[in-house]
Each structure stands twice: as structure tokens, then as C-alpha cells.
Amino acid sequence: MNHEFFKIISRVEFEALLNSFAAVGTKKVSISDACGLVLGEDIISPEDLPPANRSCMDGYAVNARDAFGATEGNPAYLECSATLKVDENPDFELQPGECAAIPTGGTLPDGADAVVMVEHTQELGAGTIEIRKSSAPGEHTMLKGEDAAKGDLIFQAGHKVRFQDVGLLAALGIKDVTIHRKPRVGIISTGDELVEIDSPQKVGTIRDVNSHTLRCLVNDAGAEAVNYGIVRDELEKLENTLEKAIAENDLVLLSGGSSVGMRDLTVQAIESMQNSEILAHGVAISPGKPTILGRAGNKPVLGLPGQVTSVQVVMLALVVPFIRQLMGQTNAFSSTDRVLVQAELGRNTVSKPGREDYVRMKLTYREGKLPLAEPIYGKSGLLKTMIQADGLMIIPADTEGFYAGNTVNLWKI
Numbered sequence: 001m002n003h004e005f006f007k008i009i010s011r012v013e014f015e016a017l018l019n020s021f022a023a024v025g026t027k028k029v030s031i032s033d034a035c036g037l038v039l040g041e042d043i044i045s046p047e048d049l050p051p052a053n054r055s056c057m058d059g060y061a062v063n064a065r066d067a068f069g070a071t072e073g074n075p076a077y078l079e080c081s082a083t084l085k086v087d088e089n090p091d092f093e094l095q096p097g098e099c100a101a102i103p104t105g106g107t108l109p110d111g112a113d114a115v116v117m118v119e120h121t122q123e124l125g126a127g128t129i130e131i132r133k134s135s136a137p138g139e140h141t142m143l144k145g146e147d148a149a150k151g152d153l154i155f156q157a158g159h160k161v162r163f164q165d166v167g168l169l170a171a172l173g174i175k176d177v178t179i180h181r182k183p184r185v186g187i188i189s190t191g192d193e194l195v196e197i198d199s200p201q202k203v204g205t206i207r208d209v210n211s212h213t214l215r216c217l218v219n220d221a222g223a224e225a226v227n228y229g230i231v232r233d234e235l236e237k238l239e240n241t242l243e244k245a246i247a248e249n250d251l252v253l254l255s256g257g258s259s260v261g262m263r264d265l266t267v268q269a270i271e272s273m274q275n276s277e278i279l280a281h282g283v284a285i286s287p288g289k290p291t292i293l294g295r296a297g298n299k300p301v302l303g304l305p306g307q308v309t310s311v312q313v314v315m316l317a318l319v320v321p322f323i324r325q326l327m328g329q330t331n332a333f334s335s336t337d338r339v340l341v342q343a344e345l346g347r348n349t350v351s352k353p354g355r356e357d358y359v360r361m362k363l364t365y366r367e368g369k370l371p372l373a374e375p376i377y378g379k380s381g382l383l384k385t386m387i388q389a390d391g392l393m394i395i396p397a398d399t400e401g402f403y404a405g406n407t408v409n410l411w412k413i
Contacts, residue, residue, distance in 0.1 A: 045153075055106045238269045288317065342407055
């Protein structure tokens with residue numbers, strides 16, 4: 001059956017459909033295993049961090065008023081009343097005119113509100129310390145609860161855990177957190193022309209590049225890729241493989257078979273699944289227009305273009321953010337995870353209004369100037385256009401292009 005494209009929808013409309021799918025379930029993990037995963041619960045600070053006012057430097061704990069205005073030419077003189085240890089909880093109050101020797105991380109005694117670095121002091125004997133630099137309240141100290149106050153919201157559900165976050169969790173004594181588990185993503189390559197990558201090159205055959213590329217992108221996004229191999233253009237075989245993949249995964253990707261043509265079986269296979277529907281067949285981006293989104297039960301199924309450049313752009317623009325959404329990440333479709341580079345456009349670049357263009361770009365770095373960005377033109381089946389590209393320039397659907405000399409933002413890839 002020849003399926004014509006449904007009404008082409010915008011990327012924003014396509015993303016809204018993807019957003020209708022719920023995130024995967026949650027589980028408890030050790031904080032050391034949580035990096036790169038997404039929190040499934042709010043994290044509330046169970047205590048003050050630090051638990052008391054602390055020194056950030058080796059030096060002398062002082063009341064800042066006693067060292068105010070001190071200089072090398074006009075120092076202040078204080079009496080050292082104690083030498084504190086890093087694990088000591090002082091049980092005395094610093095009196096006016098006194099100071100206390102304190103190590104980095106040491107707890108400030110009552111009456112002290114600043115630390116003078118040891119480099120700006122001189123021991124004169126008989127317990128007298130010469131202060132050669134003025135001090136201000138809070139200088140070289142960390143206040144009680146300054147990193148986290150008891151009861152504070154530290155991280156919201158939907159936050160992707162980073163290595164620096166793990167450090168704070170550990171400092172707060174939090175051993176385990178609830179995260180969304182990694183989604184399982186099934187990958188099916190379709191096409192009579194496809195062969196395994198270790199097969200000899202022959203006219204009329206194409207090695208299965210996409211399944212390996214997709215697996216890499218899926219794993220990099222934080223999910224678990226499951227490869228179901230190559231399926232020939234036979235409806236029954238595709239239906240059987242798709243049914244198995246849907247049962248075993250949270251998302252299924254079919255590469256190839258999404259362009260108009262007699263051998264297009266993707267839509268038929270999706271429609272044959274129980275409680276299924278086609279949500280979209282065509283999205284207004286280039287490359288990547290013939291992308292299909294279906295639903296089988298509560299599972300999403302995406303039919304991706306077969307051309308290598310098209311499938312890579314669709315993965316970067318739509319599927320990788322969708323995987324992050326399935327992982328529970330808040331605002332997964334925003335550009336916050338994209339590394340953007342400003343560049344000067346080297347030549348006029350034209351776009352067709354009504355579609356969002358993802359133009360492969362090559363950067364030439366120049367001393368004292370913005371890098372120069374040149375478009376890389378080539379057929380969608382060529383691997384080298386993405387290999388040579390340093391980034392993608394996105395031309396909005398309501399824009400006919402950009403002029404040479406314009407400052408543009410490139411999405412680093």
C-alpha cells in the first residue's frame with residue numbers, strides 16, 4: 001500500500017506529541033551510580049552544611065572590627081588566646097582584642113566572624129599576633145548552612161545528576177537517591193538492500209550503518225540500546241519483530257521504510273499492533289521530513305529515515321531529547337544541553353520557508369575574530385557531510401536564510 005504523507009507538522013508540534021508519553025519508572029540507586037541519571041524525587045537537605053561557621057584558610061579567627069583598617073604600615077595587634085584543631089568544637093567566646101589560630105576547615109569560636117590569612121600576620125612572641133591586612137565580616141569563612149540549609153530544596157525531580165551534585169549529596173550524608181531507570185530502546189533496521197557490516201561490498205547492497213550509529217547515540221543519551229538486527233521488506237517479519245521489540249522496550253526505533261513508496265511497510269506494521277495509532281507522518285525539518293511517530297499501547301514507535309545524514313539529524317534534534325524526557329528530565333526539548341558556538345557566516349545560505357533547516361557547517365578558527373562558518377553541501381546519503389561538520393546551523397521555518405557576514409549560533413556536534 002502506498003502511504004502518502006499525512007499533513008506535515010512542525011517540529012514544535014512533533015515535540016508536543018512526544019511530550020505526551022510518560023517517563024519510565026523509578027528505582028533507588030547509590031549516589032555513586034546516579035551520575036547522568038535523572039532524579040525521580042525532590043531532594044531536601046536533611047541538615048545544615050556546614051553545620052557551623054568554618055574557616056576557608058589557615059590563619060587567625062578574629063572579630064573583623066579588631067582588624068579593620070590594618071595594613072603593613074599600620075598593623076593591628078591581637079592576643080592569640082587559643083590554637084584550634086580542625087576537628088575541635090570551640091567551647092569559648094573570642095573576646096575583643098583576641099584571636100585564635102585556626103586551620104582550614106576549623107570551626108570558628110563564638111565572637112569570631114572573619115579569618116585573616118596566615119600570610120598577612122606575624123608572630124611577635126608572648127602570644128601577640130601582628131595583623132597586617134584589614135578584614136571584613138565573613139572574609140575567608142563559610143557560614144553555617146551556606147552550602148545547604150536544613151529543609152532547603154536542593155534538587156528538584158527531573159534534574160539530571162552531575163558529578164558536582166554527587167559531591168553535595170555525599171557531603172549531606174545522602175547515600176541513595178530515587179532516579180528514573182534507563183529506558184530500553186529497541187533498534188530495528190529495515191530494507192532488502194541491507195547487509196551486516198562484515199559482509200563483502202556488492203553492487204545493490206548497503207552495509208547496516210544506521211543500527212550502529214543509533215546504538216551509539218542511544219547509549220550516549222543515557223538509555224540502553226537493544227539491537228534487533230536487519231528485517232527484510234516483508235510485512236509479516238517486520239510485524240513479528242516489532243511486536244517483540246515493543247514488548248521488551250520502552251521505545252522502538254525503526255530505521256528505513258519511512259519514505260513514500262511501494263515498499264513502505266513501517267506504517268502498516270505499526271498499525272497492525274494492538275491498540276496502535278499513527279500520530280504523525282512527516283515533520284517540517286530538513287533533513288528528516290519523512291519521520292513517523294506511532295503509539296502501540298503506551299509505547300512510542302519512531303520510524304526514522306534510512307538516509308544516514310537524515311537519521312543522524314533526526315536523532316540529534318528529536319530522538320535524543322525524547323530519550324531524556326523518557327528518563328524524566330525536565331525541559332528535555334530545550335536547548336540547554338546543546339553547546340552553542342558563535343561564528344561568522346562565510347556565505348549566503350538559503351532555506352525554504354515552512355521548514356526548519358539543519359545545515360552542516362565547517363568552522364575555521366581565526367585569531368582575534370569569531371570563527372568562520374561555511375556550509376557543507378552534499379547528498380543526504382553521503383557519510384562525509386556529517387564527518388566533516390563541526391556543528392549544525394538551524395535556520396527557522398519562518399526564515400529564508402542568512403547572509404554572509406551574519407553572526408550565527410552553531411550547535412556543536
